[in-house]
Amino acid sequence: MKTWTMAIATASIMAISGCDTMTSEQRTVAGVAGGAAAGLVTAEALGASSEWRLISALAGAAAGTVVAQNNQRNVCAYARGDGTYYEAPCP
Numbered sequence: 001m002k003t004w005t006m007a008i009a010t011a012s013i014m015a016i017s018g019c020d021t022m023t024s025e026q027r028t029v030a031g032v033a034g035g036a037a038a039g040l041v042t043a044e045a046l047g048a049s050s051e052w053r054l055i056s057a058l059a060g061a062a063a064g065t066v067v068a069q070n071n072q073r074n075v076c077a078y079a080r081g082d083g084t085y086y087e088a089p090c091p
Contacts, residue, residue: 027068035064 022030039060043053070076076090 024069024072027072028065031064031066031068032061033064035060035062035067038064 036057037060039056039058040053042060043056048056066077070087074090075087077085077087079085
């Protein structure tokens with residue numbers, strides 16, 4: 001039950017970052033907060049040490065920032081399969 005609660009909380013936080021009425025600064029802040037929370041919740045669920053929790057939160061914050069900025073520009077990133085990606089307009 002605890003896992004489902006964390007998953008629902010994480011999904012709710014990530015949904016906030018996609019709000020259309022936010023300014024670009026608000027979107028970035030929401031992306032940072034949501035990404036950090038998602039990284040921390042994931043590390044917590046996996047029973048990671050405190051160092052890995054910090055690293056997961058920082059990585060989640062970075063990913064949340066990129067997602068928020070790409071949503072603002074309406075650009076999506078697509079993987080090529082060889083470890084690289086390219087950007088194109090979102091469908």
